[in-house]
Amino acid sequence: xxxxxxxxxxxxxxxxxxxxxxxxxxxxxxxxxxxxxxxxxxxxxxxxxxxxxxxxxxxxxxxxxxxxxxxxxxxxxxxxxxxxxxxxxxxxxxxxxxxxxxxxxxxxxxxxxxxxxxxxxxxxxxxxxxxxxxxxxxxxxxxxx
Amino acid sequence: xxxxxxxxxxxxxxxxxxxxxxxxxxxxxxxxxxxxxxxxxxxxxxxxxxxxxxxxxxxxxxxxxxxxxxxxxxxxxxxxxxxxxxxxxxxxxxxxxxxxxxxxxxxxxxxxxxxxxxxxxxxxxxxxxxxxxxxxxxxxxxxxxxxxxxxxxxxxxxxxxxxxxxxxxxxxxxxxxxxxxxxxxxxxxxxxxxxxxxxxxxxxxxxxxxxxxxxxxxxxxxxxxxxxxxxxxxxxxxxxxxxxxxxxxxxxxxxxxxxxxxxxxxxxxxxxxxxxxxxxxxxxxxxxxxxxxxxxxxxxx
Ligand code: SF4
Ligand code: SF4
Ligand code: SF4
Numbered sequence: 001x002x003x004x005x006x007x008x009x010x011x012x013x014x015x016x017x018x019x020x021x022x023x024x025x026x027x028x029x030x031x032x033x034x035x036x037x038x039x040x041x042x043x044x045x046x047x048x049x050x051x052x053x054x055x056x057x058x059x060x061x062x063x064x065x066x067x068x069x070x071x072x073x074x075x076x077x078x079x080x081x082x083x084x085x086x087x088x089x090x091x092x093x094x095x096x097x098x099x100x101x102x103x104x105x106x107x108x109x110x111x112x113x114x115x116x117x118x119x120x121x122x123x124x125x126x127x128x129x130x131x132x133x134x135x136x137x138x139x140x141x142x143x144x145x
Numbered sequence: 146x147x148x149x150x151x152x153x154x155x156x157x158x159x160x161x162x163x164x165x166x167x168x169x170x171x172x173x174x175x176x177x178x179x180x181x182x183x184x185x186x187x188x189x190x191x192x193x194x195x196x197x198x199x200x201x202x203x204x205x206x207x208x209x210x211x212x213x214x215x216x217x218x219x220x221x222x223x224x225x226x227x228x229x230x231x232x233x234x235x236x237x238x239x240x241x242x243x244x245x246x247x248x249x250x251x252x253x254x255x256x257x258x259x260x261x262x263x264x265x266x267x268x269x270x271x272x273x274x275x276x277x278x279x280x281x282x283x284x285x286x287x288x289x290x291x292x293x294x295x296x297x298x299x300x301x302x303x304x305x306x307x308x309x310x311x312x313x314x315x316x317x318x319x320x321x322x323x324x325x326x327x328x329x330x331x332x333x334x335x336x337x338x339x340x341x342x343x344x345x346x347x348x349x350x351x352x353x354x355x356x357x358x359x360x361x362x363x364x365x366x367x368x369x370x371x372x373x374x375x376x377x378x379x380x381x382x383x384x385x386x387x388x389x390x391x392x393x394x395x396x397x398x399x400x401x402x403x404x405x406x407x408x409x410x411x412x413x414x415x416x417x418x419x420x421x422x423x424x425x426x427x428x429x430x431x432x433x434x435x436x437x438x439x440x441x442x443x444x445x446x
Contacts, residue, residue: 054382055355055363058375075439085437089419092444093385093434096414097378097407100318102326110445140326143371 012066012132014041016125017056018113019049019084022073025115035122038129041069048072049110050083054094057108061141067107067132069125074112084112103140106131146197149250152291153222154192156248160220161189166246167217170208172201179261183208197222199256202273204393206230207347209240219245224252225301226275228284229389229425230347236428237387239350249287251297254279258396275392275405278310285426314410333373335400342394342404348384348424355379377407385411386433389425418442 018024024045030037042065046052049072060068070091078084091110099105109128113121157169173184173194181200185208186192206227212219223231228249234240254276261270271277283301284290317325340356343349355363356376363379365372390412394404415422415433419441422433 055375055379058378062371062375075443082437085439085441086434088441088443088445089434089437090382092418092442093411093414094382095444097381097411099322100325100407100410101329101374101378102322102324104322112445141371141374143365143367143369 010137012040012129012137013064014067014069014125014128014132015060015065016041016043016069016071017046017049017052018043019051019072019079020045020047021079022077022115023049023071023111023113023121026071026113026117026121029115029118030121031118033118035118037122037125040129040132041125048078048080048083049087050078050080052087052091054090057094057098058141061103061107061138062143064138064142066135066138067109067128069128070110071113071121071124074114077114104135104138106135107138146199146253149292150195150197153195153197153248153250156289156291157186157192157195157220158189160246161187161192165218166220167215168212168219169195170205170219170221171195172197172203172205172222174198177262178266179256179258197250199270200258200261202255202258202393202396204230204345204347204391206234207345207350207393209234209245210350213240213244220248221245222248222250223284223287224250225279225281225283225285226252226389226391228286229281229423230391231286232425232428233347233387233389234350236425236430236432237348237350246289247284247287248289248291249284250291251284251293251300252276252279252282253300254282273392273396275390275395279390280304280423281426311409311413313406314413317406317410329374329377330370332402333377334370336368336373336377336402337400338368338373338376339399341397341399342402343380345393345397346384347389347391347393348387349380377402377404381407381411384408386415386422386435387424388412389423 049070052070057068072084075084095108098108111124160166168185168187171184172181174196175182179200181198183203184194204227205221254272256270257273264270283297364376388408392405419433
């Protein structure tokens with residue numbers, strides 16, 4: 001976030017971890033279908049939602065994002081068969097832990113979005129951006145605030 | 146406990162004299178009456194140093210990691226929580242069972258060292274918090290058992306019947322998000338990142354901890370609330386499902402940070418989300434975050 005940013009022109013920055021096989025394709029489809037969604041998201045492609053470890057999420061908040069979304073294939077559809085089942089356990093726990101240390105729970109989300117769900121991708125990131133806009137900038141866990 | 150101390154010394158002498166083990170890990174009296182640090186006894190004539198009293202907090206299983214590439218056997222005394230730590234180290238493939246002679250001892254609970262310091266030798270010193278809540282005071286794995294097994298089992302049964310205690314976690318959960326954040330930031334602002342909590346922890350048994358990997362820069366050198374919380378939350382997630390509630394991290398912390406309040410939150414949630422589970426009780430290769438169930442709760446649709 002730029003130091004010049006003021007509260008009047010603040011726009012949330014949202015990091016989306018998208019799995020290569022489903023959600024990234026879903027985002028691609030949203031684009032190809034000319035579906036409009038807020039430009040606040042930054043997509044980071046990962047091989048599998050199971051690749052996202054707790055450190056990635058924490059580091060994102062440290063470095064100034066206002067929200068994080070981890071998205072991957074629906075359970076049962078993982079390219080690596082079971083990766084997303086581990087993701088589900090890990091982030092069910094982590095979401096509660098982040099809430100426990102005072103982060104607004106809306107700021108960390110996980111979703112299943114398949115390669116054919118372009119409209120769902122649009123819907124999820126639009127909703128997330130709206131929610132985070134309503135919350136305002138995240139100062140918690142920020143490094144060098 | 147006097148009697149157990151004598152039995153300990155006797156067995157240690159025997160094992161060393163016969164040459165069955167090279168070293169015996171136990172506890173000895175420290176600088177102050179409320180300290181009983183680990184003792185490493187390798188000569189039969191030194192066994193008199195060994196004690197078992199109200200302050201044998203140190204979890205000795207973690208020290209076995211130092212012997213895993215050495216020739217010969219090692220004997221170690223295990224309380225209930227130490228035996229769960231041994232199991233976790235077995236589970237994580239850090240130790241070979243055959244290399245260690247395990248001497249189980251029932252644990253009546255250890256006394257709070259901080260309170261002891263405060264109240265003095267004649268004061269009425271309460272048990273440490275983790276011991277008040279302990280579900281498994283008796284060793285779960287052993288080759289020898291010292292003391293009266295039957296009496297120890299009966300004492301343990303009454304403890305096990307007691308429901309898990311999470312009132313401190315629940316109280317924390319009730320706070321607003323800003324209150325929680327202020328609480329944890331003020332705690333971790335004090336952390337000096339000495340990593341004592343990690344070094345003492347049996348679940349922290351990685352060959353190279355991510356916090357030591359300076360080139361990848363997982364953690365910054367700056368000591369501030371953000372970096373320190375990154376450390377705390379990452380470590381909490383790493384030991385989730387493997388933390389055996391020995392409370393050693395919190396005891397070792399020189400800054401008195403309530404680390405168990407994080408660990409217990411994760412234990413509570415693991416129990417709620419994925420079913421009843423106590424780490425280090427069984428060695429069956431099934432860890433809460435190392436496997437899954439297709440019917441796990443679904444909140445991410
Ligand atoms: S022992 Fe305490 S002060 Fe040291 S790193 Fe751990 S939490 Fe921080
Ligand atoms: S996190 Fe603390 S209580 Fe849990 S196993 Fe490690 S030292 Fe023991
Ligand atoms: S903090 Fe994590 S990486 Fe470091 S020793 Fe513990 S479990 Fe391993």
